[in-house]
Amino acid sequence: MEHEGKNNMIGMEMEKGKRESGSRKGVELPMRLLALVLTMAAATVLGVAKQTKVVSIKLIPALPPLDITTTAKASYLSAFVYNISANAIACGYTAISIAILMISRGGRSKKLLMAVLLGDLVMVALLFSGTGAASAIGLMGLQGNKHVMWKKVCGVFGKFCHRAAPSLPLTFLAAVVFMFLVVLDAIKLP
Secondary structure (H helix, E strand, O other): OHHHHHHHHHHHHHHHHHHHHHHHHHHHHHHHHHHHHHHHHHHHHHOOOOEEEEEEEEEOOOOOOOEEEEEEHHHHHHHHHHHHHHHHHHHHHHHHHHHHHOOOOOOOOOOHHHHHHHHHHHHHHHEEEEEEEHHHHHHHHOOOOOOOEOOOOOOHHHHHHHHOOOHHHHHHHHHHHHHHHHHHHHOOOO
């Protein structure tokens, strides 16, 4: 009688463990899909942001201003290129990790879990650094810097700034999603 009670308790604990790992798996795939969508959207939004405008430049005070056609696009700023690249790398990694998740449905080895955990950690660092770099340059474009006499770029290229700005919160949200994935990966390791 006592032996049956212990077997029932062990069986219930095993069932509880199966449900918990199953619910974590049920969360991991949607989180990875969300990260894929966010990184793809952030790279695309920033990558296609562009504005061409005629700007008047006064070289010599005695002469009339010179009208020059100027284009603003993300590829002209290395911090924006870095952010686009970081999002593209994270997007590619996420697609690979989703494929790994689908292929190895139940029997993932400890080495595979550790590799995915390390990959997710690298993506967190990469995306946060991309967000920081692009935010710094974006803020400089928005406010300028009177100490070094850099003018506000967003005053001239407002359309470009408004098109590029949404990529920053998208990248930040993708980094946060990867942080949650790191926690999920760490919980799965025995």
